[in-house]
Amino acid sequence: MPPDQPSYTLRRIWLSREEEAGYYYGFANEGLWPLCHIAHVRPVFRTTDWEYYEAINRRFANAVVAEARTDDPVVLVQDYHFALVPRMVREALPKATIITFWHIPWPNPESFGICPWREEILEGLLGSTILGFHTPFHCKNFLETVDRYLETRIEHEASTISYGGALTQVESYPISIAWPQAPAPGAPEIDEADTVAGCRRTIRESCNLPPGQLLGIGVDRLDYTKGIIERFEAVERMLELHPEMAGRFTLVQIAAPSRSSLDEYQLLETRVRNLAERINTRHAGAGGAMPILLKIEQHGAREVNRYYRAADVCLVTSLHDGMNLVAKEFIASRDDELGVLILSQFTGAARELHEALIVNPYHVEQSAGALYRALTMPALEQRERMRSMRTLVHDYNVFRWAGHMLLDAARLRRRERVMTKIRSHSRPRLRRAASA
Ligand code: GDG
Numbered sequence: 001m002p003p004d005q006p007s008y009t010l011r012r013i014w015l016s017r018e019e020e021a022g023y024y025y026g027f028a029n030e031g032l033w034p035l036c037h038i039a040h041v042r043p044v045f046r047t048t049d050w051e052y053y054e055a056i057n058r059r060f061a062n063a064v065v066a067e068a069r070t071d072d073p074v075v076l077v078q079d080y081h082f083a084l085v086p087r088m089v090r091e092a093l094p095k096a097t098i099i100t101f102w103h104i105p106w107p108n109p110e111s112f113g114i115c116p117w118r119e120e121i122l123e124g125l126l127g128s129t130i131l132g133f134h135t136p137f138h139c140k141n142f143l144e145t146v147d148r149y150l151e152t153r154i155e156h157e158a159s160t161i162s163y164g165g166a167l168t169q170v171e172s173y174p175i176s177i178a179w180p181q182a183p184a185p186g187a188p189e190i191d192e193a194d195t196v197a198g199c200r201r202t203i204r205e206s207c208n209l210p211p212g213q214l215l216g217i218g219v220d221r222l223d224y225t226k227g228i229i230e231r232f233e234a235v236e237r238m239l240e241l242h243p244e245m246a247g248r249f250t251l252v253q254i255a256a257p258s259r260s261s262l263d264e265y266q267l268l269e270t271r272v273r274n275l276a277e278r279i280n281t282r283h284a285g286a287g288g289a290m291p292i293l294l295k296i297e298q299h300g301a302r303e304v305n306r307y308y309r310a311a312d313v314c315l316v317t318s319l320h321d322g323m324n325l326v327a328k329e330f331i332a333s334r335d336d337e338l339g340v341l342i343l344s345q346f347t348g349a350a351r352e353l354h355e356a357l358i359v360n361p362y363h364v365e366q367s368a369g370a371l372y373r374a375l376t377m378p379a380l381e382q383r384e385r386m387r388s389m390r391t392l393v394h395d396y397n398v399f400r401w402a403g404h405m406l407l408d409a410a411r412l413r414r415r416e417r418v419m420t421k422i423r424s425h426s427r428p429r430l431r432r433a434a435s436a
Pocket of ligand 1: 302329
């Protein structure tokens with residue numbers, strides 16, 4: 001992979017339909033996903049799903065162990081689908097350095113305690129050498145959860161957990177994106193259609209909107225954690241408070257279908273469609289421009305980028321989100337230093353992007369106010385805010401994220417090697433002392 005420029009080998013692990021339903025849709029996405037997000041959707045736990053989850057985690061762990069070329073490989077485990085893999089790999093390869101990254105929030109101990117297999121999940125994760133979360137708050141929740149349900153020794157200052165004689169370092173590593181590459185010297189000029197002016201023009205044309213239309217953009221998987229309903233309600237409230245905006249403002253909502261075989265997701269799609277229709281009927285402008293253009297389909301990455309560049313405001317209103325990369329992608333796309341980001345306080349990104357308009361998505365009036373403020377913000381203020389956020393996302397990009405974890409792992413490996421050496425030097429001396 002990637003096929004046109006092979007640089008690494010991807011090994012696929014095959015699942016049957018029943019395994020996919022139990023392991024992926026069931027335990028991972030009807031159990032762990034709602035369990036870890038405060039979005040008021042009740043997690044569903046079934047013993048059969050758990051059994052699939054264990055079996056598939058075992059299958060992946062076995063594949064990793066079979067790929068290992070040394071007895072102390074570095075293994076990276078990604079996300080909530082693989083909570084048991086770290087311990088399974090650790091049992092087969094005790095000297096491995098296992099870095100696990102949990103991409104979603106970690107809830108408080110009471111919420112996590114709902115999971116009937118909470119001890120097993122915690123034990124699984126504590127097979128890791130390093131366990132990463134997006135924010136210090138998620139780390140704190142994890143430490144408190146372990147403290148509540150397992151017999152361990154926790155060093156809060158060092159953020160380590162000692163369990164069964166092994167140590168796990170719990171750290172925050174806020175994820176980011178790859179900063180777009182600047183064109184190489186002498187490279188041909190970028191296509192007119194991809195300039196900000198070109199994107200503004202062609203996106204409005206393709207959406208049948210007038211050239212001067214104020215445009216908002218939302219890009220999400222169609223998921224109940226993303227606050228799409230609350231976003232639409234904020235648009236409606238803004239139009240009620242500022243009727244002069246009717247017909248002048250449109251929110252384009254890209255909603256990529258996701259986990260659509262699950263009931264909660266089908267229900268959400270119906271609610272989102274109905275609400276958009278109701279708001280459009282009530283608030284369509286005189287010229288016919290709708291307040292909400294709902295696009296429930298997968299878009300190409302270049303296309304998504306063109307929407308970011310065409311927009312006046314990007315709305316990220318998640319009810320709970322580990323990080324939220326859309327916020328960072330929007331910023332990276334705006335080399336014109338314009339555009340306003342409205343960002344939910346319940347995202348990891350809000351811990352870093354202080355110059356966004358931070359909102360509580362449950363507070364409709366507040367979000368509506370922020371939307372109006374964004375649409376009327378002077379260019380000078382937009383530029384100040386955008387410039388500062390661009391510096392941050394440029395500097396803390398995804399390579400820093402990965403590099404930071406790998407450097408920490410290298411430090412722990414070095415320490416372990418030194419300790420092994422010291423132990424092997426001191427052993428003969430201890431034996432001599434004992435015999436004397
Ligand atoms: C999890 C955590 C954490 C969306 N629609 C389309 C499309 N997208 C892309 C966006 C963005 C990505 O999907 C969504 O990323 P998020 O970070 O917002 O959210 P999750 O998928 O829930 O990811 C999250 C993340 O892991 C990383 O750790 O930030 O908190 O929940 O890149 O652009 N991309 C394309 N077409 C679409 O229609 N091409």
